[in-house]
Amino acid sequence: MVGTNFLRALYAGNLLWHASAFIHFSFRQKFMMHKLAKRPQSKTPSISSLPEGDPWHHDIMAYLGYINVGYAVLAGIRLWSHTKNPTLATSETDLDVLALAILGIANASQAWANFVLSAPSGRWIMGTGLDRITVLDALFTILDGYVVASSIIGL
Numbered sequence: 841m842v843g844t845n846f847l848r849a850l851y852a853g854n855l856l857w858h859a860s861a862f863i864h865f866s867f868r869q870k871f872m873m874h875k876l877a878k879r880p881q882s883k884t885p886s887i888s889s890l891p892e893g894d895p896w897h898h899d900i901m902a903y904l905g906y907i908n909v910g911y912a913v914l915a916g917i918r919l920w921s922h923t924k925n926p927t928l929a930t931s932e933t934d935l936d937v938l939a940l941a942i943l944g945i946a947n948a949s950q951a952w953a954n955f956v957l958s959a960p961s962g963r964w965i966m967g968t969g970l971d972r973i974t975v976l977d978a979l980f981t982i983l984d985g986y987v988v989a990s991s992i993i994g995l
Contacts, residue, residue: 842986842987842990844922846987847918847922847936847987848919848922848923850940850983850984850987851915851916851918851919851922851939852915852919853980853983854911854912854915854943854947854980854984855912855915855916855919857947857976857980858908858909858911858912858915858943858946859908859912861904861905861908862905862906862908862909862912863905864905865901865902865904865905865908866901866902866905866906867902867905869892869893869897869898869901869902870892870893870898871892872901873891873892873893873897873898873901874891874892876964876965876966876971876973877891877893877963877964878962878963878964878965879891879892879893879963882963911942911943911946914939914942914943915939915943917939918935918936918939921935933991936987936991937987937988937991937992940984940987940988941984941988943980943984944980944981944984944985944988947977947978947980947981947984948977948981948985950973950977951974951977951978951981953966953967954966954967954973954974954977954978955967955974
């Protein structure tokens with residue numbers, strides 16, 4: 841298993857990432873639609889005339905934001921556990937594998953959507969370069985997966 845300080849940093853990063861997604865998608869839909877969507881460049885007037893989306897888009901974005909609450913709480917609980925008790929027992933290691941497997945799957949599902957769905961559609965910036973969403977989803981997929989895999993194979 842990896843060191844305690846690495847786990848603390850990994851949980852803190854996951855906590856910040858998922859809390860940020862919750863806040864931005866749940867409460868700042870117009871801002872995020874304007875920032876992420878390529879609506880102003882659309883050749884369809886009904887789309888380009890609403891660069892910040894409409895209430896239906898905002899409802900979907902809020903739903904996506906709310907999904908991230910559980911992941912933020914999971915990361916926060918594990919971070920708190922590592923901060924409170926830096927010496928890990930076996931059961932704590934098992935909880936880390938479980939928590940990071942869940943966080944890794946959450947991040948991997950978003951990374952997959954970025955690369956396979958968002959990028960080819962041409963409607964979003966995700967999956968097309970070094971935008972923070974694509975980078976952080978991919979980064980946390982790799983880091984979370986590394987810890988889980990190294991625990992399973994005994995590194």
